[in-house]
Amino acid sequence: MKIISERGFPQDDYDDYDDTLEENTEETCEHLCVYRGKCVSCERLAFKNVHQGMWLWLNKEEMDRIRKVESEKLLEDKKMVLVLDLDQTLIHSTEQEKYLRTPQELMQHELRDSLFRLSRPWEKMMLKLRPFVHTFLKEASTMFEIYMCTTGTRSYALKVTEFLDPERVYFKYSRIIAREDLFETDEKSLDLVLREQRMVLALDDTKSVWRKNEVNLILVKKYHYFDSDDDLSHVSHSALETDEDETIGTLPAVLEELKVIHRLFFNPKFEAGLSHRNVGLIFARRSVLRGCTLSFKHIFPSDFMRENSRLWLMAEELGAKFSMDNLLYPITHMVTWFATAEEFQEAELEEFILVHPKWLRACYYAVSRVSENDYLIKPKD
Template sequence: MASRKRGRSEFEGGEEEEDFDAQLRKEYTQKVLQQQKLILVLDLDHTLLNSASFSKVDEEERLYLEKIYDWQEKAPKRRKLLHKVESLQVWTKIRPFAFKFLEEASKFFDLHIYTNGREIYAETMAKLLDPTGSLFKGHIFSRDHNCMKAMKDLDTVPGDESITLIVDDSDCVWPKKHHKNLIPVYDRYLFFRSSTGLFGLRESSSLTSKKKDEVATKATLAKLLEGLKRIHSEFFQESGCFAGDVRQTMREVKGHALSGCKIVICAKSQAAHELLWDSCQELGAECVVDIDDTVTHVVVASKQQPQGLELSAQAGKYLVWPSWIHTAHYRCCRPDEAAFLWRKLE
């Protein structure tokens, strides 16, 4: 089913058109379920890849990119992750593990791209990620397919919402009614310096400034794939092919991830504190304000020891970075604390 524009203004008073559209959606949903698959809607920028206009790349960064690009040319058997897209005048860096993620996810999900970029950008990026077109199969949506609206909407995507999951780094571009379908990407892929400013970050936090990249097997997409497989398995184990709601399945799977954990959160800002608190509760943990003997974890969103926290007195508790929570969110299970320790109290 190829991408198609769905402007409501095109169908003024069209009850027959709406009925036909509903029938197509029903048939598509049944087809997907019969294949033991669900629908996965994927964002592009900062989720699967990162792009920067030629004009926003300074000389120092350009020389670094050219060096990577030349190295790729000398290793033709490797799949290219960095591209100079002359037609769009942009550099594009594909996120580590993206190819493996898409290949594996396509076995369990019908894949769709949905970006707030223009159609030409969406089609070009899809070609970089899926050169043969065998993964997305024309399911590529952009703002041009949504009447140029800034908000995305599942009305644009074929298939029922009850079998659809969304992966996006920005929840604000989706209406509240679709947040139950959404798996937010907390770890945005910010390879280029110009991308950091979009989120109020310093250029020094970009990967080109640090002269490094994500490690593929430890990357966000690898963790996310594990969680998606877990949700898929649970959905079909519980509901079979023609019943169930993946939103409920995801809520239940996530709700057991940190069950039994009692967590205190130490964050600099109230906004960060509330976000981590809500995430922990969504994952089945109990959140409390004060540390006592029953607390199992302290989540610290700072490189400095939080004021008033006497670490040496809290024996047997894990002190972890917020990335421990994010990883539990992606994987839908409790991660091994050893990889996320701020400090282990003994």
């Protein structure tokens, strides 16, 4: 998908087309019909995007309308949007001669289900899928509408998609954003995704390309399967004759994080509705109580599923870990309405803090760790 102003429009070789650059006022009209980048009614400039493989020109109001309508449809289906990088996030590729294998050799290779030869008239390369990638895409697609955003060319992205998603279940043509679509070749932007950014996550191994959308970014460890002439600081998996673990590697861990974010985004127990949910706030809160391990006492009935309570979900969104009945030590905080004499002694001995549930709420709404001093549980006289 691409959205650019007339100033960036790649001109075609039409003799009757005036390619003189006009001043871009960034103003658009309310008319819907556009020809050659200008409104047919008032000749104002329009914006361009790609839809189902075709370049379309839309005014800003129409883009905003599409963004709103399509986002509402996704929210009704309890889906968010996930924008995935390609190279060193989902795959690793190389043109190095030492790695090239013939199709016959690949048939006998122990990695034949994840190692492929990509051949085009002007280049030959080997492609390695990141372990767990197929399961990752399958499970993520139940929670997210999936896009690809790569600084590689569209032809390269489409070729790689044949191995990542041969049935075209996850990466629809209109959801592949490639180098030709970017405003700058070294910068990615969620403006290219016609969905509300508050519900969009980006997964990438490079932070610098998301300069305008860092609050939406989940940064992942680079996947180095092949040796690299450009980066000698990493020893590749192929050199070590290893690979990432299918169960505890990068993508399984990211999938679990996505499940938590999705559950928190659509949590019906929060006071504000979906219109107030924002992944930027969820990300900001995820580090507030990181490093804290909580235990809940005298809060929930014995037969109550505490994991579904508002307090528990708040603490989870704040990045805290939990101790079930003090079995996980050391805990840092016991959240309780009151404490017995024995619990005060235990807190002193184990060096954890007895704190009122209001402390969690205060941290949540402040989006920062509030001092416990005003929320301490104190012994009764």
